[in-house]
Amino acid sequence: MIDIAELLTVERICCNADVASKKRAFERLAEILAASDVAVHDEREIFDALNGRERLGSTGLGHGVALPHGRMPGLQQPLAAVLTLTAGIDFDAPDDQPVDLLFGLLMPEDCNEQHLQILAALAGMFSDAALRERLQAIAAEKLSAADLQPVLEIDRQLPLGEVTKETLKALEQLEPTGMENPQPVLCSPDVHIRHKRKVGGDKHLKLILGDGRGASRDAIWFRAGHLMDKIPGRVDVAYTLEADKWNHSKEPQLHVVDMRPAQASSVAEGDRAYAVRSR
Secondary structure (H helix, E strand, C coil): CCCCHHCCCHHECCCCEECCCHHHHHHHHHHHHCCCCCCCCCHHHHHHHHHHHHHHCCCEECEEEECEEECCCCCCCCCCEEEEEEEEECCCCCCCCEEEEEEEEEEEEEHHHHHHHHHHHHHHHCCHHHHHHHHHHHHHCCCCCHHHHHCCCEEEEECCCHHHHHHHHHHHCCCCCCCCCCCCCCCEEEEEEEEEEECCCCEEEEEECCCCCCCCCEEEEECCHHHHHHCCCCCEEEEEEECCCCCCCCCEEEEEEEEEEEECCCCCCCCCCCCCCCC
């Protein structure tokens, strides 16, 4: 029987974290784990271990729970951290439900059998509906109504007509982006949805966006195929900006992070009212 108390301390439990993506959640877990007095790696190394394992397949268990894990050379004992979120995030979980409870686990590099035993024990533990409900109730006790509003921080507002190759080149000067230098999240308000269709086995959305003044830009929204019929004709759209590598062109393409029905002609930086995506 695995004793969770041997893996986890109160200092490595963070409730109601305000993150909007899997990447940001892993960054927060890495911060917590790196601060441990038994950790021998920095935040970047821990993030890379968690993210590297996640690239092999989602560690989402279902029912809003995920078990991100990784192995670290030089680590002398298993190390865990718990992160609960104010709003669920996409995790490619087997039940397609957003995740709002993450149990992060680091294991010594050579502990193969113990690693599997701990993972199996944790998966069994989180399959207990009563336990999940109790954990969610504990987190809910600390939440206000405002905390339950889905959140997304915007770095810069940009009219759609100003999304150009020059803008893309300017953003490339900020690279490399990562945990200490996150990729900027931009927002274009009052954008028209000119065309939308499902791609990638109906999992993703391909969009053509316009501003009503002649500007038109391609966009992709990953894992949002189920939202196609919920998107209104005019939206405020939040996104990161990247080159359209799929078509081997250097045209800027919006990678949608979230969107909401158009609220006004401007959106303040740090706006927190995005809610089209079910979290």
